[in-house]
Amino acid sequence: MKPLPTGSLSLDLDNKWSYMKTHGDAGWESLPSYLDTVVPRVNALLDRLGQRITYFVVGQDAALGCNRDALAAITAAGHEVGNHSFHHEPWLHRYTADAVGDEIARAEDAIADATGRRPEGFRGPGFSCSGNVLRALARRGYRYDASTFPTYLGPLARAYYFMTSKRKFTAEERAERGQLFGTLADGRRPLRPYRWGGDGDGLLEIPVTTFPLTRTPFHVSYLLYLARFSPLAAKAYFGSALRACRLARVPVSLLLHPLDFMDGEDAPELKFFPAMAMPAGRKLELVEGFLRSFRARFEVVPMGEHARRLNSGEAAARLRTAAAY
Numbered sequence: 001m002k003p004l005p006t007g008s009l010s011l012d013l014d015n016k017w018s019y020m021k022t023h024g025d026a027g028w029e030s031l032p033s034y035l036d037t038v039v040p041r042v043n044a045l046l047d048r049l050g051q052r053i054t055y056f057v058v059g060q061d062a063a064l065g066c067n068r069d070a071l072a073a074i075t076a077a078g079h080e081v082g083n084h085s086f087h088h089e090p091w092l093h094r095y096t097a098d099a100v101g102d103e104i105a106r107a108e109d110a111i112a113d114a115t116g117r118r119p120e121g122f123r124g125p126g127f128s129c130s131g132n133v134l135r136a137l138a139r140r141g142y143r144y145d146a147s148t149f150p151t152y153l154g155p156l157a158r159a160y161y162f163m164t165s166k167r168k169f170t171a172e173e174r175a176e177r178g179q180l181f182g183t184l185a186d187g188r189r190p191l192r193p194y195r196w197g198g199d200g201d202g203l204l205e206i207p208v209t210t211f212p213l214t215r216t217p218f219h220v221s222y223l224l225y226l227a228r229f230s231p232l233a234a235k236a237y238f239g240s241a242l243r244a245c246r247l248a249r250v251p252v253s254l255l256l257h258p259l260d261f262m263d264g265e266d267a268p269e270l271k272f273f274p275a276m277a278m279p280a281g282r283k284l285e286l287v288e289g290f291l292r293s294f295r296a297r298f299e300v301v302p303m304g305e306h307a308r309r310l311n312s313g314e315a316a317a318r319l320r321t322a323a324a325y
Contacts, residue, residue: 005246007298008206008306009291010054010082010146011042011256012123015061018088019270022126022177024167027269034267035061035070038258041280043077045261045288051295052078053256054303056123056146059086059107062114075115080302082121082146083107090126091176092133100132104140121303123147126180127154127208131199131325138201144307145196146253148207150189151215154182164272187215190322191250193310198324204307205322208255211241212248219255220290224275227286238290242297252298253306260287 015035020028046053055074061067063086074081085092086107095103104122112118122137124147137145158180162169169177191212196203210217218241226234245252263280264271275283294300301309309315 004297004299005249005251006306006309007252007254007294007300008054008303009051009254009256009294009300010056010123010303011258012056012084013058013061014084014088014125014258015058016267016269018058018125019273021088022090022180023272024165024169024173025269031060031064032269033061033064033067034258034262035067037266038261039070039073041261041284042256042258043073043079045284045291046079047077049288049291049295051291051300052080052302054080054082054121056082056084056121057107057111057115057119058084058088058125059110060088062107062110068114071111071114072116075117080121080304081111081115081117081119082123082303083111083119083142084123085125086110088125089176090124090128090180092124092128093130093179094176095130095132097132097135100130101136101139104133104136108140120144121146121307127182127186128179129325134196134203134325135199135201138199138203142203143311144204144206144303146206146208146303148186148189148205149182149210149217150187150191150207151182151210151217152184152187153217154180154186155184157181190320191248192320193251194320194322196324197321202321204310204319206253206303206306206310209245209250209252212244212250219257220260220287221257221275223290224260224278224283224286228275228278231286234286235289235293238293242294246297251306251310252294253303254294256287
């Protein structure tokens with residue numbers, strides 16, 4: 001029997017305060033958290049499936065003692081931890097080289113201290129990336145980056161975020177958020193993993209996968225949004241995306257978020273997000289179905305293992321090099 005192609009699964013562990021901060025909501029400064037709620041739910045589902053994934057952890061959360069039990073449970077269950085920056089500011093691409101280096105190093109140290117594992121992969125908050133980020137990762141010996149999201153719908157998601165905010169952003173705040181979720185140019189980035197050229201120093205990039213040709217998203221939050229209108233349509237769309245990736249020989253990197261496991265009762269401050277009106281129990285049923293469908297078509301591994309396979313043997317020889325960021 002022909003072996004299944006490799007796919008990877010990750011979760012951006014964005015906390016309540018980070019969503020509130022980017023949305024411009026009051027109260028984020030006290031760093032409200034739901035990690036004690038969401039991590040056990042995610043781990044329980046993954047344990048039932050026998051699945052290991054990569055959690056991208058925010059350094060500020062790892063630096064707080066109140067989150068240590070939840071974060072330690074991630075590595076205790078055998079999951080990989082990645083670096084999701086320290087302050088989770090989607091305008092990371094605007095940072096100076098020195099500020100980027102400090103941001104990555106602080107998060108790395110805090111995550112290692114809280115979980116016992118030093119991250120070897122990085123994803124920028126809000127898919128924020130820059131040459132400064134790639135150079136800092138290469139200097140620090142990271143094995144892979146996962147910050148690109150090749151879709152044309154980023155500006156629409158950004159417009160929705162602004163539209164649902166209760167406050168009027170200043171010109172500087174709007175400029176900071178000007179590339180939140182990506183630009184139209186990001187839609188033209190490669191779908192397949194590749195190496196960064198120039199100052200990226202050959203760093204491996206594993207994009208968050210989108211539908212070949214159309215470049216529309218199929219991360220789980222998007223699937224749950226579609227399921228609000230028709231669960232059958234959401235499942236059919238996901239199945240079509242996976243089949244299209246198989247045909248195009250695109251190794252799928254599927255993305256989860258904490259809100260895929262929560263509802264408006266769990267986090268009333270975040271009710272503005274799509275699908276937060278759906279009960280958490282129903283979400284868990286749908287997410288489990290999506291993950292089982294993914295596992296039926298791909299051998300699903302954490303991103304670090306995916307990077308290892310891409311960096312070895314014939315797979316490494318087939319990797320293309322992209323221009324510097």
